[in-house]
Amino acid sequence: xxxxxxxxxxxxxxxxxxxxxxxxxxxxxxxxxxxxxxxxxxxxxxxxxxxxxxxxxxxxxxxxxxxxxxxxxxxxxxxxxxxxxxxxxxxxxxxxxxxxxxxxxxxxxxxxxxxxxxxxxxxxxxxxxxxxxxxxxxxxxxxxxxxxxxxxxxxxxxxxxxxxxxxxxxxxxxxxxxxxxxxxxxxxxxxxxxxxxxxxxxxxxxxxxxxxxxxxxxxxxxxxxxxxxxxxxxxxxxxxxxxxxxxxxxxxxxxxxxxxxxxxxxxxxxxxxx
Ligand code: KIV
Numbered sequence: 001x002x003x004x005x006x007x008x009x010x011x012x013x014x015x016x017x018x019x020x021x022x023x024x025x026x027x028x029x030x031x032x033x034x035x036x037x038x039x040x041x042x043x044x045x046x047x048x049x050x051x052x053x054x055x056x057x058x059x060x061x062x063x064x065x066x067x068x069x070x071x072x073x074x075x076x077x078x079x080x081x082x083x084x085x086x087x088x089x090x091x092x093x094x095x096x097x098x099x100x101x102x103x104x105x106x107x108x109x110x111x112x113x114x115x116x117x118x119x120x121x122x123x124x125x126x127x128x129x130x131x132x133x134x135x136x137x138x139x140x141x142x143x144x145x146x147x148x149x150x151x152x153x154x155x156x157x158x159x160x161x162x163x164x165x166x167x168x169x170x171x172x173x174x175x176x177x178x179x180x181x182x183x184x185x186x187x188x189x190x191x192x193x194x195x196x197x198x199x200x201x202x203x204x205x206x207x208x209x210x211x212x213x214x215x216x217x218x219x220x221x222x223x224x225x226x227x228x229x230x231x232x233x234x235x236x237x238x239x240x241x242x243x244x245x246x247x248x249x250x251x252x253x254x255x256x257x258x259x260x261x262x263x264x265x266x267x268x269x270x271x272x273x274x
């Protein structure tokens with residue numbers, strides 16, 4: 001197994017680079033990004049994939065679910081991220097309602113994201129039920145990442161955000177769907193909130209990279225929502241989440257200090273004015 005090489009080997013991450021990383025056992029890193037400034041930092045730090053997730057609906061817009069975000073809003077976020085990126089592969093979620101109707105509608109949505117945002121690829125939730133759309137989009141030259149397990153756009157069907165595919169029947173269906181997505185030509189698949197043993201099985205049986213979020217340690221890469229891993233959100237505490245900062249507290253304290261400095265006429269001082 002190769003060790004982490006700070007990714008100096010590649011100028012730009014492409015779908016082919018990701019496949020090569022899986023083949024040589026190098027783990028793939030992926031985070032969400034929705035704006036220019038944060039995407040600049042994450043790309044400079046060497047993240048492999050930036051996902052313009054429809055989680056923007058939650059963390060940027062404050063909605064309870066991912067359902068309300070529109071295609072126009074996704075294009076706005078994606079074009080901001082694209083302007084920042086020099087190296088990472090940018091994947092953009094097709095939002096709820098922009099692809100479930102039929103494959104022509106799905107293709108039109110994917111083309112809008114590629115043309116108007118300048119994205120590198122798109123992500124879609126689902127398996128068998130969207131396979132015609134996946135094939136049509138890929139045949140138009142657009143790389144597609146799949147997403148199975150907990151698919152938040154179907155939250156009202158599931159009813160809860162609990163771990164998926166714990167029972168054999170659902171696990172077998174997930175493996176079948178992963179194979180269908182691979183055969184259709186997807187370049188990678190996200191597996192969300194499933195048992196680690198199932199994540200391991202899929203990563204072993206499928207040749208394309210499997211990126212997990214709450215899918216255990218044996219998959220080919222890991223993705224987290226940036227706001228969660230930076231500790232900007234206080235309330236979201238799933239077992240799979242590792243927090244690398246406590247930004248809520250840091251921003252809160254900095255804001256408190258700013259307010260105090262302004263009230264005390266301490267800011268600006270002599271050297272901070274013209
Ligand atoms: O929208 C998103 O952030 C996602 C990740 C949870 C994988 O789809």
